[in-house]
Amino acid sequence: MGRVICRLVVVCVVLGMPLSAVAREVYVAKDGDDASPGTKDQPLASIPKAVEAMRGSGPGTIWVGPGEYYLDKGLAFDAQHAGTAEQPLVLRGTEPGQVRLTGARTVGSLRPITVDEAQGLVSPEAKQHVLVADLAEQGFPPLGPLPEKHRDHGQEEVVFVDRAMQSARWPNEGFVEFDKVIDSGASGVTHWVSRTVYRPGSFEFPGERAKLWDFGRGIWLHGFWCYEWSDEVLKAASYDAASGELRLAAKHAYGIGSPRRNDSKHPFYALHVFEELDQPGEYYLDRQNNRLFFWPPEEVTKAPVRLTLCRQPLVRADGSAYLTLRDLTIENGCDTGIVMRNGQHCRVENCLVRNMGRSGISLSGFRMAAVGCEVTEVGSSGISISGGDRKTLTPGQCSIEHCHVGRLNWEGGRCALLNGCGNRLAHNLFHHGPTGAVAYGGNDHVLELNEAHTMCIHYADVGVFYTGRDWASQGNIVRWNYIHDVAVKGGSGAQAIYLDDCDSGETVVGNIVHRCGNRGVLLGGGRDNTFRGNIFIDQPIGIHVDGRGPRGIVFDQPSSWNLLAKCQELGYQSPLWQERYPRLARIMDENPLQPLGNAMHANIFVGCQKPFDVRKEVDPAWLDRANNVELPLAEFPELLEGQPPARLNLAKLPAVWQRVDGFEPIPIEKIGPRPDRH
Numbered sequence: 001m002g003r004v005i006c007r008l009v010v011v012c013v014v015l016g017m018p019l020s021a022v023a024r025e026v027y028v029a030k031d032g033d034d035a036s037p038g039t040k041d042q043p044l045a046s047i048p049k050a051v052e053a054m055r056g057s058g059p060g061t062i063w064v065g066p067g068e069y070y071l072d073k074g075l076a077f078d079a080q081h082a083g084t085a086e087q088p089l090v091l092r093g094t095e096p097g098q099v100r101l102t103g104a105r106t107v108g109s110l111r112p113i114t115v116d117e118a119q120g121l122v123s124p125e126a127k128q129h130v131l132v133a134d135l136a137e138q139g140f141p142p143l144g145p146l147p148e149k150h151r152d153h154g155q156e157e158v159v160f161v162d163r164a165m166q167s168a169r170w171p172n173e174g175f176v177e178f179d180k181v182i183d184s185g186a187s188g189v190t191h192w193v194s195r196t197v198y199r200p201g202s203f204e205f206p207g208e209r210a211k212l213w214d215f216g217r218g219i220w221l222h223g224f225w226c227y228e229w230s231d232e233v234l235k236a237a238s239y240d241a242a243s244g245e246l247r248l249a250a251k252h253a254y255g256i257g258s259p260r261r262n263d264s265k266h267p268f269y270a271l272h273v274f275e276e277l278d279q280p281g282e283y284y285l286d287r288q289n290n291r292l293f294f295w296p297p298e299e300v301t302k303a304p305v306r307l308t309l310c311r312q313p314l315v316r317a318d319g320s321a322y323l324t325l326r327d328l329t330i331e332n333g334c335d336t337g338i339v340m341r342n343g344q345h346c347r348v349e350n351c352l353v354r355n356m357g358r359s360g361i362s363l364s365g366f367r368m369a370a371v372g373c374e375v376t377e378v379g380s381s382g383i384s385i386s387g388g389d390r391k392t393l394t395p396g397q398c399s400i401e402h403c404h405v406g407r408l409n410w411e412g413g414r415c416a417l418l419n420g421c422g423n424r425l426a427h428n429l430f431h432h433g434p435t436g437a438v439a440y441g442g443n444d445h446v447l448e449l450n451e452a453h454t455m456c457i458h459y460a461d462v463g464v465f466y467t468g469r470d471w472a473s474q475g476n477i478v479r480w481n482y483i484h485d486v487a488v489k490g491g492s493g494a495q496a497i498y499l500d501d502c503d504s505g506e507t508v509v510g511n512i513v514h515r516c517g518n519r520g521v522l523l524g525g526g527r528d529n530t531f532r533g534n535i536f537i538d539q540p541i542g543i544h545v546d547g548r549g550p551r552g553i554v555f556d557q558p559s560s561w562n563l564l565a566k567c568q569e570l571g572y573q574s575p576l577w578q579e580r581y582p583r584l585a586r587i588m589d590e591n592p593l594q595p596l597g598n599a600m601h602a603n604i605f606v607g608c609q610k611p612f613d614v615r616k617e618v619d620p621a622w623l624d625r626a627n628n629v630e631l632p633l634a635e636f637p638e639l640l641e642g643q644p645p646a647r648l649n650l651a652k653l654p655a656v657w658q659r660v661d662g663f664e665p666i667p668i669e670k671i672g673p674r675p676d677r678h
């Protein structure tokens with residue numbers, strides 16, 4: 001009987017006939033053949049063929065055997081791909097870690113660079129080590145042009161031994177700074193941090209290095225051109241070696257240089273500079289002549305040099321339901337790893353997504369989930385979810401759980417993004433990112449039991465957990481997260497939890513913050529927030545409160561600062577919203593510009609220099625503070641372990657909270673991912 005069903009399934013799959021009652025299985029293997037029936041013994045060769053075979057045929061499993069599968073256009077699922085609540089449609093690797101869906105092809109025939117070709121290289125050593133591949137000769141399509149301005153450029157990049165390599169840059173590490181703006185290209189500040197930008201600006205390039213570069217090939221600069229929280233890669237239009245003036249080819253949204261000071265320092269580095277290919281791991285893609293120049297960090301005969309080619313998400317699904325991706329490695333593409341839009345009940349489980357030019361995983365719809373996944377070395381954000389409806393406060397029930405997102409390439413991406421209403425971020429580990437770990441907006445999300453450390457490496461005025469500029473973003477719970485070991489910055493620094501620009505209506509409970517940047521909490525003028533039972537250890541500042549509302553909020557013009565307009569758009573006076581957020585409903589009658597209604601109870605400050613930093617424009621009577629406790633760190637020697645900088649021993653934390661009557665215990669043993677939860 002089993003074999004009869006099996007044959008029937010195969011026939012139906014090949015003929016594209018629906019067979020709704022039976023979940024079918026289709027097999028793909030590296031040594032398969034697309035003319036085969038797709039059985040275990042006679043598998044198909046290509047995954048797109050199997051995906052096509054499953055269209056319109058209900059639940060089932062596509063089993064993909066070990067090996068590397070090149071996807072030139074990515075896989076596309078649509079609304080015809082749907083499982084059921086009982087039996088999903090699954091794309092699954094037979095051996096986790098061994099099944100690789102890749103957007104890259106291997107570059108062969110690397111030869112030593114010729115004396116002629118090497119002329120411009122600054123480093124004499126590089127002239128001995130750089131290898132060259134003629135991509136057109138090997139049948140690669142023409143390389144794409146880099147945009148004049150970008151963060152994640154979405155064009156080809158080089159991967160070697162599974163790691164993204166570095167497009168040639170100077171300096172090799174860190175930044176140089178300019179402090180002489182020649183032409184800001186912009187007006188003074190018009191409102192808050194905005195100014196009118198008229199043209200790409202210019203500045204005096206510090207030092208002589210740029211004299212070595214051929215600007216005719218194209219030189220890009222990655223910098224913080226105006227504010228410490230806004231970076232961008234901009235192409236250079238010209239460089240005047242005599243005056244040192246470097247003029248940019250594209251406008252930066254905020255203009256060049258600080259609008260408030262003319263001697264401020266702005267960090268940048270030069271990128272995609274052929275002459276600066278001067279260390280192992282750097283490459284230069286000559287996009288005019290379709291050549292790769294590469295100084296491999298190891299012998300190229302031992303590992304493949306890969307060029308990312310696929311410009312679409314490696315896996316996309318639009319309108320699919322009950323679709324699961326499982327046990328797959330998704331890697332080496334120019335765009336995003338996995339994009340599922342308008343889906344229902346779709347899951348990404350135990351997948352590794354790495355070396356993507358843009359983001360890792362992006363899910364939207366109802367009950368969409370990323371569970372037990374790892375995302376690393378992506379150009380932008382790690383995992384994003386969006387679902388639910390804010391206006392009707394309908395929860396999306398999307399989730400990111402037990403995931404590990406780390407070592408983001410650094411174009412501004414966050415490890416996780418949440419939008420919409422009623423979604424969940426729990427039990428994840430985030431680390432090594434340029435800016436904050438989590439940014440969220442919307443309503444009624446739960447963000448709990450996550451660990452984040454070593455974030456905000458390049459940005460300042462950012463938060464590891466960040467939300468901002470929305471009175472209507474209410475009902476979110478940030479609970480039981482462990483946020484630690486973030487460097488203290490100059491300027492506006494890094495904060496563990498940042499409710500920026502009057503964000504309101506949040507509940508921040510039971511978080512553990514240890515040695516995390518400048519502030520444990522930055523409450524920037526928001527209202528009706530609750531901070532309860534948080535533990536701040538060894539922080540310069542525990543909780544900061546300011547009253548920026550009167551300086552920022554506008555009511556009479558379209559602006560991201562028109563906070564009332566955002567409320568009105570969501571119908572904040574509707575019976576539903578009035579019932580759910582009664583204080584928001586009354587906001588215009590109760591001194592709306594000021595940070596009223598914030599409660600801070602039973603927070604513990606251990607060894608913090610300044611537990612509360614209440615700015616002078618805030619009347620302390622506006623804050624409901626009770627039962628907050630300050631304790632010296634010296635009273636808890638067991639809290640820290642190892643050599644300085646010592647790590648916090650979470651298991652010892654009860655010794656701290658036992659000193660505070662009625663403290664709600666924090667479930668420390670549940671923080672972070674459990675690898676078996678997928």
Ligand SMILES: [Ca+2]
Pocket residue numbers: 168169170171172276277278279282
């Ligand atoms: Ca270099």
